[in-house]
Amino acid sequence: MKTISSQLSGITIAKILFLSLGFILGANTLQAQSQRDLFRRVMPSVVIVHSEKKTAVHSALETSMPTPPIGSGALISADGQVLTSASVVQGAKQVEVEFFNGTRVSARVVASSPFADVALLQLERVPEKAIVAKLGDSSLTAIGDQVFMVGSSAGIAQSLAVSWVSARLANEKTADAPVSLELLQLDAAVKTGNSGGPVFNLKGEVIGIVSHTLTKSNNAARAGLAVTSNVARKLMLEGKKRQ
Structure with missing residues (x-):
């Protein structure tokens, strides 16, 4: 009886492990499919x-x-x-x-x-098949959120980089800065061609604009920085600073 019970326990554990592995693999496949769909959409x-x-x-x-x-x-x-x-x-x-x-x-x-x-x-004009990206509310983006960047990294067009928000940074408002500068720190490397590219959340909304210049001045090694969409909206759309 003890041997049979042990065998049954072993079979049960094996089934649980098999089902768990299947669930994990299925979730990873679904996540990869979701990322592909999001990339194609944006x-x-x-x-x-x-x-x-x-x-x-x-x-x-x-x-x-x-x-x-x-x-x-x-x-x-x-x-x-x-x-x-x-x-x-x-x-x-x-x-x-x-x-x-x-x-x-x-x-x-x-x-x-x-x-x-x-x-x-x-x-001057907008091509027929161009898609408009939606500006999201970056205040809803939290540390630990998964995001992704699309840009011309190192001159390669439409490059995808999946990242995580590792920190949120903010500076005090000054006379030279009409709004408080809010930044998202990303764990993905930012190269020259990425600068100006959008950072999307998992809804496909733009929640940041990548800055290679600010990234270079950042002391955190390899930490990419992006200006939040809310700051970009305030400066560029609500109170345009003309050149």
């Missing part, structure tokens, strides 16, 4: 920002030199407003925005806030 709203800047030559002359894709952005309105990083378009003579299907559209900078490293572009 990807058409993410753009590459090309800019032509003035570069000093021999400390005296200036010449216009085209730069490679140096940033990303997100289409946030049907009439062609794009959020990006101020450092991406600062001093640009000409700005072009490239969509996922290769369509390029000229744009102009209509608002910029260097202290928050966020800028607003206005497109």
Whole structure:
């Protein structure tokens, strides 16, 4: 009886382990499928920002030199407003925005806030298949939340990086800063091409704009920083700071 009972216990434990493993694998598959679906849904709203800047030559002359894709952005309105990083378009003579299907559209900078490293572009037109990203409420984003970035990391278009919010940072409001600067610290590495790219929550809403410049000045090694969507909304949409 003892042997049979032990065998039954072993079988029961094996069944539990098998079912648990199946549940975990199923959950992971569902999560991966969900991430794929989210990426496909938001990807058409993410753009590459090309800019032509003035570069000093021999400390005296200036010449216009085209730069490679140096940033990303997100289409946030049907009439062609794009959020990006101020450092991406600062001093640009000409700005072009490239969509996922290769369509390029000229744009102009209509608002910029260097202290928050966020800028607003206005497109000349909006391509037919472009999708508008929804700005979410970043105050609902908490430490430990899973998020994902889409951008042109290292010049590679439509790159996906899954991350976690490791901290929320905030600075005091000053005379030079019209609003308190709120940042999300991410555990994913931020490269030059990511700057200006959107950070999405799991609902597919933009809750941050990646800043390579602020990330470089951050003492935390490899910690990416993103300006919250609420700060971007206040500065760029509710109280535009014209260049």
